[in-house]
Amino acid sequence: MSSNDHLCGCHGSMQSCVSIVPIFNHLQPPQMETIMKAVRTRTFKKGESIYRAGDFSDTLYIVHKGKIKTYRLAESGKEYLVSVLHPGDFSGEYALFSESIHESYAETLEPSEICTIQRKDLQGILEKYPEVALKILGEFSRKLEQSEKQTAYFATERVESRIALYLADLQRQQGERLVKLPMSRKDLAAHLGTTPETVSRKLADLESGGYIRQHSPKKLEILDLDGLLA
Template sequence: MDKGNIHHHHTGKSHKSCVSLVPMFNHLEDEQLDEIMGATQSVSYKKNELIYHAGDESDSLYIINKGKVRIYRLAESGKEQLVRILNPGDFTGEMALFSESTHESYAEAMVNTKICLIKRSDLQEFLVKYPSVSLKVIAEFSNRLEASEKQTTRFSTEKVETRIALYLAESLDQEGTGTIEFTLSMSKKDLASYLGTTPETISRKFNDLEERGYIKQITHKRIKIVDLDGLLLV
C-alpha cells in the first residue's frame, strides 16, 4: 500500500475534463479553464495505493478525475475511522490552499484512479485572480465543517441504530430523484467505519429495520425505503 509508480500525463483533454468536473471551477469560461488546466498535472494510482499518508507535507489540491478515493484517519489504537469517500469531481488536500501544513488523514485509491494535482502556489494565484473560485472553496469548506460537526454530534449522542436510520434517510435525500430506492455509496465495512460501529452490527441492524417494515434490502447494496416516517423515529 505504499506509494507506487506514479505516472504523469500531460494531455490537455483529460486535464480539461478533470478541471471542468469540479464545482468550484465549472462556472469559469473556457479561457480561464485553459489557464488553470495549464498548471495541472495528471497522476494515476492503482487500486489500494496510498495517495498520501498522515504526516506527509500538504502542498497540493487533489481533484478526482476518474475512480474513487477513501479518506480515513487512524486512532491511537490503530482503528480506522472513515472520514469520507470521494468520487469524480470531488477533491481533497484543500487545507494546503491556505497554509503550509501536513496531512492529518490518509487517502487511498479504492479502484484504479486518476487524479489532477494543482500546487498551492498556482492555486493561490487563481484564488486571487478569480474571486468566484474563492467563494466556491469557502462554500465547500462550510459544507464539510457542517457534515463533520453533525457526525461528531451523532457519535456522542445517538445510538448506532439511529445513526444508521439517519444515514439511510440522508442517502435517499441525496439521490434526489423522487424515488424511494438508492444504492449504498460505500461497502458495509466502510459504512461501519464511517458510523463508528462494526460490519456485523450494520448487517444486524439492517435486518432489524427490514423486519420492522422500515426498509427492504433489494440487493446487497440496493435499499428501498418502505416507511420513511417510521425510519426517522428509530
C-alpha cells in the first residue's frame, strides 16, 4: 500500500470529485459541502491495486482522475474483466447495502485519483438526503440492465457478434467514427470471454469484411455500423 492518503482539502482551486459524480452533482452547493467532508482522496500509480477479492468492503470508490479496471478471477486463474471505470464512475457499491467482502479486484490502468466514502458516512448521507438514494437506485437499475444485457450476449451471441456489439457500444459512447479502445487485446478478451488471439482474428475478419478499419491496435474506424450489427 504505497498510496497516499489525505483528507480532501480541495475546496479552492481543485475540483472535488463530488461535483462530477452523477449521484451527487444534482445537489445544492451547501449540501455538497457536507458530503465533501466525508470524502478522502487517494492517489495511485499505474497498475496499483485498490482492493482485492477477500478484502473487507466498507468503502465506496469514485474515480476522479485516471482509469481503473475491476475484474474477477475464476479458480482456474482465468480473468473476467467486469468494467473499466472513468472519471465520475464508482465502484464498491454492493457491499454498501448487503455483503461486506469483495468478490472482485480493482486496480488502476493509469495513474489515478480515487475519492472514497466510508459506508457509515454514506449511510448518514442517505438518511439526510433521500434524493441521493433515489439517484443511486437509478444508477443501480441502469447497471443491472446493462449487466443483464451483457450476460444475454454471452448466452446468445458468438464471439464475433460480441466484439461487434462492443465496438458499436463504444462508438455510441464516444460519438465518433474513429473510436479509441480503452484497453489491450488481453483485457478486451477478458471482458468478452475469449482470448487475445481470437480478438485479433475476429477484428481482422471484420476489417476484411469492410466493416471496420484498424489504424493502430487501439484506434479503430467504424465504417459500417449497421453491417456490424447485422
